[in-house]
Amino acid sequence: MQSITIRRPDDWHLHLRDGAMLEGVIADSSRDFARAIIMPNVVPPVVTTVDAEAYRGRIMAALPKGDRFEPLMTLYLTEHTDPDDVEKGKTSGLITAVKLYPAGATTNSHGGVRDIDKAMPVLERMAKIGLPLCVHGEVTTSDVDIFDREAVFIETVLDPLRKRLPELKVTMEHVTTKDGIDYIKSAERNLAGSITTHHLIINRNAILVGGIRPHYYCLPVAKREHHRVALRQAATSGDARFFLGTDSAPHVDPLKECGCGCAGIYTSINTMSCLAHVFEQDNALDRLEAFASLNGPAWYGLPVNEERITLVKRAEPVSFPARIETGAGPVTVFDPMFPLHWDVER
Ligand SMILES: NC(=O)N[C@@H](CC(=O)O)C(=O)O
Numbered sequence: 506m507q508s509i510t511i512r513r514p515d516d517w518h519l520h521l522r523d524g525a526m527l528e529g530v531i532a533d534s535s536r537d538f539a540r541a542i543i544m545p546n547v548v549p550p551v552v553t554t555v556d557a558e559a560y561r562g563r564i565m566a567a568l569p570k571g572d573r574f575e576p577l578m579t580l581y582l583t584e585h586t587d588p589d590d591v592e593k594g595k596t597s598g599l600i601t602a603v604k605l606y607p608a609g610a611t612t613n614s615h616g617g618v619r620d621i622d623k624a625m626p627v628l629e630r631m632a633k634i635g636l637p638l639c640v641h642g643e644v645t646t647s648d649v650d651i652f653d654r655e656a657v658f659i660e661t662v663l664d665p666l667r668k669r670l671p672e673l674k675v676t677m678e679h680v681t682t683k684d685g686i687d688y689i690k691s692a693e694r695n696l697a698g699s700i701t702t703h704h705l706i707i708n709r710n711a712i713l714v715g716g717i718r719p720h721y722y723c724l725p726v727a728k729r730e731h732h733r734v735a736l737r738q739a740a741t742s743g744d745a746r747f748f749l750g751t752d753s754a755p756h757v758d759p760l761k762e763c764g765c766g767c768a769g770i771y772t773s774i775n776t777m778s779c780l781a782h783v784f785e786q787d788n789a790l791d792r793l794e795a796f797a798s799l800n801g802p803a804w805y806g807l808p809v810n811e812e813r814i815t816l817v818k819r820a821e822p823v824s825f826p827a828r829i830e831t832g833a834g835p836v837t838v839f840d841p842m843f844p845l846h847w848d849v850e851r
């Protein structure tokens with residue numbers, strides 16, 4: 506039997522939601538992950554340190570007894586965010602990053618940033634105090650094709666911002682294109698990227714071939730195969746600028762299986778099995794730990810986890826539920842479309 510022991514992984518991009526959904530999904534993260542960067546796009550969004558403190562409290566209250574899991578809180582950047590409040594959050598240790606959602610780019614982003622100039626005082630402060638900016642990197646203008654929105658964002662928003670504020674640490678989250686990978690590789694410092702589980706596995710065919718498959722729809726939308734290959738190469742290369750951010754984003758099934766379905770794929774529960782499969786396929790099992798457990802903490806300036814987990818490859822496929830039941834409703838689990846044999850040993 507094959508097995509691999511790695512430091513306990515972290516998830517550098519996670520949606521836990523709130524209320525009954527939070528209660529229904531949190532155990533799937535705390536089972537395998539020690540820490541996660543918690544996305545602030547709940548309703549209402551986490552805009553101030555007071556909001557973040559309260560949300561953190563709700564997460565800790567929902568955590569299964571005995572699980573050790575540290576939510577790393579973020580603030581949702583608006584055009585009215587107060588630089589002093591952000592600095593206070595960083596100084597007290599509550600805030601790990603600030604999140605930029607271009608207004609309208611994704612789920613609950615309507616309160617995001619329209620005019621980046623209006624956010625410059627906060628961004629300047631963040632550059633000064635060394636607080637990273639996490640970015641949903643897509644433009645939102647209707648004249649830009651949805652498959653080009655990441656590349657256009659890099660050219661028209663991200664690169665100009667980084668030239669204007671070279672000291673700002675930027676995490677380009679859920680990178681989905683070769684353009685994004687190449688851009689990150691071209692930067693000497695202050696730029697890194699998270700990659701999701703599902704973008705390592707699916708390309709846009711998964712969403713559109715044979716019928717519309719809403720459970721493969723997320724944002725940024727999966728791209729062509731050569732982009733997926735570039736993501737795979739980056740993730741499995743060991744390059745310290747790339748690390749895991751699952752972007753596990755639960756929506757109840759009725760909100761995905763409808764005339765205008767929500768974007769988001771739920772992967773918390775089977776991410777480590779999927780990743781072991783992917784890294785084994787690419788002869789890179791020895792670099793899984795870098796991607797899932799080492800590169801993220803190094804980028805965020807946090808210690809690596811001392812605990813270990815062991816993944817074992819079982820002869821029979823490991824079964825995951827097709828959907829989980831939450832108090833908010835059923836949530837379909839990501840189906841990688843191949844049998845999973847790797848299992849986290851409990
Ligand atoms: N990734 C997604 O498709 N959806 C995320 C938002 C996001 O990360 O952009 C969500 O909150 O549902």
Ligand SMILES: [Zn+2]
Pocket residue numbers: 611641678679724725
């Ligand atoms: Zn996003």
Ligand SMILES: [Zn+2]
Pocket residue numbers: 518519520544752754
């Ligand atoms: Zn997300």
